[in-house]
């Protein structure tokens with residue numbers, strides 16, 4: 146569906162994307178995970194054929210965005226980072242106008258709008274003003290709008306940023322359904338839980354480069370341990386205490402507010418910490434996540 150070789154994006158002297166290789170296969174959910182400024186949106190805009198490629202090769206649905214931009218845009222669904230709904234129109238008319246813009250007949254667009262409102266669970270809000278919708282509903286309407294042309298490939302830029310946990314789960318559920326229906330999803334996110342939930346495969350991006358690629362489970366297996374013991378001590382104590390426990394796990398990371406001990410047995414680490422007479426104010430044993438992979442590869446957290 147998407148093939149990039151040495152893909153680059155520059156803004157003047159600044160290189161936001163520094164030569165990346167990406168293959169997205171039909172039917173998969175593919176993610177770009179990275180912190181703000183990693184180059185995810187710049188990549189997505191090139192894939193959406195709305196921002197010209199600065200270097201390298203890019204093919205979308207077998208087409209070249211430099212010469213076939215219009216054809217590509219006609220076959221994609223794009224859900225941008227910011228909601229760009231028309232607040233002058235009600236919910237249903239937002240879909241209607243968009244469908245007409247894509248060249249659907251009135252009859253087609255009416256049928257499609259009803260179908261999509263049902264799919265995103267907004268049938269009862271059809272006549273509501275956009276401004277009266279919650280953040281989650283607006284996102285769902287934006288997704289419905291991006292599906293008006295029945296795209297095979299849907300691009301979602303930070304689909305759940307700013308939503309509360311319940312609204313995120315509702316949205317994830319809709320995206321799962323789309324995937325089951327055969328739509329290829331390409332998602333950018335800086336939420337590791339979103340990437341783990343939704344993506345079959347992903348690339349981890351940092352400073353315009355890909356630093357790792359694989360399924361969430363493979364990345365965790367390759368770059369982290371099974372468990373992590375988190376230890377919170379008093380403010381400013383973490384750096385000094387790290388030296389006293391560094392032999393307890395495969396690796397210890399010092400964060401401003403806690404120590405992370407990478408291990409296959411978190412409970413054992415906790416008891417050894419207590420045996421050494423250390424008294425953390427809070428402890429937690431959890432499984433490794435993509436956040437740990439990112440920290441391992443870059444030395445930074447995703448939400449810095």
Ligand SMILES: Nc1ncnc2c1ncn2[C@@H]1O[C@H](COP(=O)(O)OP(=O)(O)OP(=O)(O)O)[C@@H](O)[C@H]1O
Nearest residue numbers: 156159161179180181182183184185186187188335
């Ligand atoms: N139009 C532009 N002109 C100049 N610099 C830009 C432009 N668009 C993006 N950049 C810069 O390129 C870098 C990558 O930005 P990009 O938006 O692709 O990152 P991102 O990973 O999507 O992060 P975010 O989650 O904040 O969107 C940033 O340093 C950003 O300031």
